[in-house]
């Protein structure tokens with residue numbers, strides 16, 4: 432039984448450093464970098480993965496979730512829905528005929544994992560229902576590792592997690608036995624972001640170019656958890672991604688029972704329910720909000736006039 436080292440890579444600095452550390456300790460044949468493609472990535476992520484493959488001469492395994500079967504089952508469910516009764520808020524459980532027609536016209540697989548997941552669920556994920564991480568990344572990676580275990584290997588899952596990244600991660604363990612054949616190893620738990628950049632520089636590996644364009648992290652473009660400043664940078668630098676999210680909001684809204692769903696759920700300035708939340712949270716409104724200061728009351732001249740030709744690194748990388 433051989434031990435395989437599966438390194439989860441995202442195109443970000445921490446996973447780059449983790450992969451380099453794995454290769455310093457183990458032969459290439461036992462190190463498997465794996466990237467879970469959400470379909471909501473910036474092109475710079477794919478370019479960076481290609482660069483890493485060339486720079487360290489290794490093949491990155493790319494995985495993509497598929498929701499065709501779930502969408503097919505949901506279509507059947509909607510078409511046959513004859514339920515009676517009401518939910519806790521007094522709304523009818525059954526899909527109305529109008530909503531059925533609208534949803535069935537919109538609910539078809541597109542081949543994009545992120546969009547198909549949201550079409551199937553009839554909504555976008557949120558901070559309190561963050562099903563994107565599980566469905567688009569965690570489950571794919573766990574299944575991949577379980578297949579390796581089923582074929583007779585033991586697996587060490589290398590994860591580029593740092594304790595200072597967030598409160599959730601402040602107690603992350605460096606080494607953990609997850610089951611008799613699967614272990615988690617997190618070599619960066621006590622590193623800082625600055626340590627990681629210094630290590631990459633020492634190893635002559637360029638960090639993802641998104642760090643020079645105002646992004647503090649590399650992941651979905653955008654991530655549902657993106658902060659105000661990051662959303663303003665994305666709107667200024669990558670308007671095509673905002674246009675894509677606008678299109679996705681229309682498609683997911685059409686496939687949802689309520690008829691609306693928004694990518695961000697910031698609960699901005701409108702505490703009223705239903706369509707008012709849509710109006711306050713749709714992508715155009717969130718961008719307007721991101722360009723304001725003082726809790727959304729004042730227009731922020733800096734946020735609305737970001738010079739996209741100038742490097743802007745949240746880590747002070749642009750000298």
Ligand code: SF4
Nearest residue numbers: 563564650651654655
């Ligand atoms: S990066 Fe953000 S949007 Fe993407 S899977 Fe993770 S939490 Fe969800």
